[in-house]
Amino acid sequence: MTHSDEPILQVKNLKTYFKTDQGLAKAVDDVSFSLSAGTTLSVVGESGCGKSVTALSVMGLVPQPPGVKAGGQILFEGRDLRAMPERQLRAIRGNDISMIFQEPMTSMNPVFRVGHQLSAAIRLHRGLNKVDARKESIRLLAQVGIPAPERRVDDYPHQMSGGMLQRAMIAMALACDPKVLIADEPTTALDVTIQAQILELLRELQAERGMAILLITHDLGVVAENADEVVVMYAGKKVEHAPVADLFRAPRHPYTLGLFASLPSMQKAREKLYVIKGNVPAATQFPVGCRFHNRCPYAQPRCVEEAPPYDTLADAPAHGVSCWEYKNIPAHGPDTLVNTGASDLHE
């Protein structure tokens, strides 16, 4: 396990569009980030911001058509996944880069036993025989904390609970000791106690194996507890990118500010929660200029006309924001934000 500074996964100017009847949907538009071994990068945003499309793009699983690789590079250990033929990409998928999904209940094939699906993944990438693959499956199920794994290995997916299935999915993703794990809202479909257990499990496994995790979520509480770095996405654009402490101490983009303000907090108990007015526009109808301008309380005429550049802060080079007005926006008090964002959520 090496913690080199050289990132293991680099996403550069990723553009994934969809051709639809309503026009071109720029679901992911010019998004960049990089991920180092042993760290967790979190992508946050509302539904429809392009988080999942980003994750699927990295895996090369965006259906084409209607998906279009409109540009950008995804460098895994220096090799561009986007330019790679499908055959080579398949050798990386599930082997070097694994993924777990939002809905554990529907992510397993209902007609096969859980152990069969696990063994299939193991045999595909590691070339073990049936007997050894089964043993390995049982070992992995035990590792992700499934009780009586030698019995559960013969269960069908419908016989397991959501939490247990998500554990099994994690076992499957870990089968080949991946270097990068993409977790697309891994806890959204689970209830809160199970959520905490699953995240704890991911943290443990990361510490053990030193893998990099790309954590897609809309839950800022999850971000605070798990991420090292955060990318905030809005309408297919990266609007803010910062180390987790910086973001929670001093968010700069009006959208990020809105996200924090809409969290419940202990201090503001019983007060009505803040709401970012309006909805994320449909991906075919993103506004020109800054895509957030029609929902932004600080919008100026310039925001309507011209898209803001991505700017790094003078005092914190790791913190970047894409906004014309961020220098003129009053920053939130550090205490409130840390409290609202991180601790209160985990009552």
Add this chain to the structure above:
Amino acid sequence: MADQSHKSQGYWRLVWRQFKQRKLALASVVLLAVLCFIGLIAPFLAGEVPIYLEKDGKSYLLPNVFSYTDLVSFSFDGWEPGPDDTAIRPLIPYAPERSNLRHRLEPPSAEHWLGTDDRGRDVMSRIIWGTRISMTVGVVAMGIAVLIGVIAGSLAGYYGGAVDATILRIIEVVLCFPTFILILSLIAFLDPSIYNIMIAIGLTRWPDVARLVRGEFLKLRSADFTTAARATGLSDMRVMFRHLLPNALAPVLVAATFGVAGAILTESALSFLGFGVPPPTASWGEILKQSKENVEFAYWLVIFPGIAIFMTVTAFNLAGEGLRDAMDPRLRQ
């Protein structure tokens, strides 16, 4: 230790439990099993070659199944065992092709249980041997149709777009032909052997299966577990045929069961018209054909093969219906 009450229950086990409760469907499956068995043991039920034979001081075991060099040139036609010979003959001691012009068009009697046809052949024997032909043609023809249909339907549903459009157009073209006329003209070009009949029926029946599979795949390809399977690094072919196909199999199985019934009917119709299995091979439709000229009195040539066809087709349809209901979770009891 492992708790014994925790038993994994597979999908097919569930379906079987549901199916068992449908008595009519269950009876149909039993009947079909019996018919298959009859087809399988036809040489023991009907034929002139004995099951066991002692002749000229030598004994032969199962000469009706195995060939013995001593017996190759020997004809059992009209042969009666001498005082030193022993012969155990099948239940119906008449071969299906064996004609006896002195006993033409005889009504059912103790000697010929279901009568004889216009060449004096035993109808019972021909119906028993016809079971083989009908069952084989039905199952194999539908097997061909399912094979083509599943491949075409999977490709169309999984890939969508241009692949889907192309396969759909081909399906429409095939469906535009009047099926029966198409089979007739195919048979007219090829010689009417049993294999060509199977192929011809299979080639006209696959579009239904393909459309069914396509529909299932359209639904399945956007399922989470499809993405998950691809995320594991499986190839398209493996995802399609190992992961999605088992999920789409239930409706295919139901359609195939109905399809076998249709294929058996088609074969009978072809034989009835004289385009079926070439004579003198026995087939139910062929017996019916003979009744055409003698319909005013030879009821046994209509009724018995008719019952055989009717029973088999109905059994397949009832079994298919039972299967469909057993697989439908809304009808679970």
